[in-house]
Amino acid sequence: MATEQEQLLAIRNRIDAIDRQILDLISQRARCAQDVARVKQAFGGAKDAVFYRPEREAQVLRRVMDDNPGPLSSEEVGRLFREIMSACLALERPLRIAFLGPEGTFTQAAAFKHFGHSAITVPLRAIDEVFREVESGVVDYGVVPVENSTEGVVNHTLDMFLLSSLNICGEVQLRIHHHLCGFVDDVKAITRIYSHQQSLAQCREWLDLNLPHVPRVPVASNAEAARIALNEPGSACITGQGAIDIYQLPILAGNIEDQPDNTTRFLIIGQQPIPPSGDDRTTLLVSSYNRPGSLQALLAPLAEHGLTMTRIESRPSRKGMWDYVFFIDFDGHCEEPLVATALSELKQEASLFRILGSYPKGVL
Numbered sequence: 001m002a003t004e005q006e007q008l009l010a011i012r013n014r015i016d017a018i019d020r021q022i023l024d025l026i027s028q029r030a031r032c033a034q035d036v037a038r039v040k041q042a043f044g045g046a047k048d049a050v051f052y053r054p055e056r057e058a059q060v061l062r063r064v065m066d067d068n069p070g071p072l073s074s075e076e077v078g079r080l081f082r083e084i085m086s087a088c089l090a091l092e093r094p095l096r097i098a099f100l101g102p103e104g105t106f107t108q109a110a111a112f113k114h115f116g117h118s119a120i121t122v123p124l125r126a127i128d129e130v131f132r133e134v135e136s137g138v139v140d141y142g143v144v145p146v147e148n149s150t151e152g153v154v155n156h157t158l159d160m161f162l163l164s165s166l167n168i169c170g171e172v173q174l175r176i177h178h179h180l181c182g183f184v185d186d187v188k189a190i191t192r193i194y195s196h197q198q199s200l201a202q203c204r205e206w207l208d209l210n211l212p213h214v215p216r217v218p219v220a221s222n223a224e225a226a227r228i229a230l231n232e233p234g235s236a237c238i239t240g241q242g243a244i245d246i247y248q249l250p251i252l253a254g255n256i257e258d259q260p261d262n263t264t265r266f267l268i269i270g271q272q273p274i275p276p277s278g279d280d281r282t283t284l285l286v287s288s289y290n291r292p293g294s295l296q297a298l299l300a301p302l303a304e305h306g307l308t309m310t311r312i313e314s315r316p317s318r319k320g321m322w323d324y325v326f327f328i329d330f331d332g333h334c335e336e337p338l339v340a341t342a343l344s345e346l347k348q349e350a351s352l353f354r355i356l357g358s359y360p361k362g363v364l
């Protein structure tokens with residue numbers, strides 16, 4: 001029987017041979033992506049050619065995850081292919097993605113999860129700046145938070161769609177883990193806790209139970225909280241892994257979010273409409289006439305055509321007092337015939353009607 005060393009050597013030789021094949025195949029794949037870009041350029045003109053195709057990327061990811069024979073999990077396989085596609089696309093030109101900064105926020109983590117690490121992420125200070133930079137074409141896309149499973153909707157993002165003509169091009173969900181961090185010897189020695197308002201709210205029960213008397217100070221972002229905790233003796237912050245990696249902060253208590261499945265949904269905003277991917281969601285911005293039963297009449301066509309509404313939010317229209325607009329999400333793409341029929345009926349009942357986007361449901 002072969003010795004341990006002999007057996008390991010044989011397996012490692014096989015791994016080396018497989019790696020050479022993987023490298024060769026990845027290189028072949030990258031050359032195909034370059035060919036796609038050349039064809040698009042030849043037919044679309046260098047300026048107008050759209051290289052990034054989110055609906056195609058969603059299909060590729062769904063296929064490899066469906067076909068995955070194991071032993072790697074489908075999520076893991078999806079992540080690997082996400083990075084391969086990101087690198088292939090960057091051969092043409094890396095995508096520039098604006099996000100609600102600074103570096104190390106959950107929104108940056110969402111941007112990398114959606115576009116892969118070959119994208120160039122551009123931190124901006126506020127949600128309206130993200131919209132503006134995408135509108136002016138300084139960046140290709142933007143990433144903004146829209147709702148959290150514990151704390152609900154991010155009003156500022158919804159309100160921006162009242163003023164902006166941008167499209168929703170995608171969505172990405174991120175499990176949000178919060179950690180208490182800082183340079184103190186003992187949790188009992190903490191004098192102040194800094195974090196973003198949303199994060200303080202998502203850890204309210206843990207804080208009430210464990211540190212009820214320590215003042216909680218809301219700041220502009222979790223990354224800003226981490227920066228303060230680094231410099232102010234006795235202080236601590238609640239932040240995520242991204243900021244912990246940047247600021248090298250010790251974790252005093254991990255995963256302190258009240259809901260174990262605490263998740264935030266982010267939207268990708270851009271200039272182009274996205275073709276169907278086969279498993280899509282549509283977001284509408286609508287308003288009903290101010291008369292009895294009008295909201296019911298507005299929604300009826302969705303139900304009548306068997307479309308599943310997944311969310312409805314109301315916001316003040318900013319036009320008159322007690323005048324509201326509705327943000328409606330439902331399953332399906334506006335180019336599907338059934339959806340198109342339902343929407344044309346819905347439009348008859350609406351005083352305001354805009355399709356904010358039909359886009360692939362988040363895959364990863």
Ligand SMILES: C=C(O[C@@H]1C=C(C(=O)O)C=C[C@H]1O)C(=O)O
Binds near residue numbers: 089
């Ligand atoms: C290769 C293409 O262009 C881009 C790269 C992709 C990839 O690497 O698989 C997929 C979609 C596009 O974002 C294409 O359109 O198929």
